[in-house]
Amino acid sequence: MNFKIRPAIKEDCKEISRMIMELAVYENMPDQVKIAHGELERDGFCENPFFECLVAEVPEEHKSKEGFTVVGYALYFYTYSTWKGPSIFLEDLYVMPEFRGNGIGKGLLCKVAEVGKKKQCVRLQLSVLDWNTPSRDFYAAKGAQDLTVTEGWHAIRFDGQSLDNLANEAAKI
Numbered sequence: 023m024n025f026k027i028r029p030a031i032k033e034d035c036k037e038i039s040r041m042i043m044e045l046a047v048y049e050n051m052p053d054q055v056k057i058a059h060g061e062l063e064r065d066g067f068c069e070n071p072f073f074e075c076l077v078a079e080v081p082e083e084h085k086s087k088e089g090f091t092v093v094g095y096a097l098y099f100y101t102y103s104t105w106k107g108p109s110i111f112l113e114d115l116y117v118m119p120e121f122r123g124n125g126i127g128k129g130l131l132c133k134v135a136e137v138g139k140k141k142q143c144v145r146l147q148l149s150v151l152d153w154n155t156p157s158r159d160f161y162a163a164k165g166a167q168d169l170t171v172t173e174g175w176h177a178i179r180f181d182g183q184s185l186d187n188l189a190n191e192a193a194k195i
Contacts, residue, residue, distance in 0.1 A: 023084060023124040027133050030075035030095065032067040035059040037092040038075060045116040049151060073099045076133050078117065078126045086120060093121045096130040100141065110138035112148040115157075131164065149177055 030038060039059035046052045065072045078094035085091045094117035101109045112134055117126045138146055148166075150157050158168070169175040180188055 023080065023121070023126075025078050025080045025084075025093070025121075025124070025126055025129070027076050027078050027126075027129050030066070030077045032063050034075070034077050034092060034095075035062040035066070037090065038062055038077070038095050038097070040090075041092075041095055041116050041118070042114065044118065045114060049154070073097055073113065074137070076130055076137075078121075078130055080121070086118060090118070093118045094126045094130055096134050098134050098137070100143070101147070103145070106144045108141060108143045109145045109147055110134065110141070110143045112146060115148070127160065128164075131161075 036059045039057075039062055042057070043052060043055055046055045066075060075095055075097045077092050079092050082091060086093060095114065096112060096116075097114045098110055098112045101111050103109050112131075115127060115130055115134075117130070135146055148161070150161065162168070
């Protein structure tokens with residue numbers, strides 16, 4: 023299938039927001055999405071953006087059943103490893119179901135890796151739900167290591183009240 027991968031522009035945020043919700047539904051967590059295209063526009067297309075994004079686009083003649091030509095995205099940002107140096111973190115990689123199996127996911131992943139290498143990143147990191155075998159297999163086939171298995175790393179998160187509590191304690195220090 024003919025497609026192109028390009029950097030997202032502010033006007034793509036409605037489509038990216040739509041696909042974020044599609045991904046959340048697939049991951050059985052649609053109630054977790056609290057962000058809309060306005061926040062994506064603000065956070066990704068400001069002077070110091072919090073993230074960058076690539077989109078996969080098909081020609082009009084291959085548009086989806088619903089009429090969409092933007093059919094996939096990869097949203098990423100930069101982190102830093104005190105052991106290794108600059109890193110790129112792939113927050114989301116998504117391709118609409120009817121377009122899977124056409125190399126779009128691979129194309130997005132490869133382009134994120136290329137972006138990272140151009141910025142001297144030494145690694146590409148991401149998280150995958152334990153039950154998402156198709157994605158885990160996809161990444162493994164490309165050479166990814168499962169750090170939970172090989173190194174025992176666990177993903178840890180502070181949010182909501184626990185984040186508030188930590189921040190409030192800073193004033194007491």
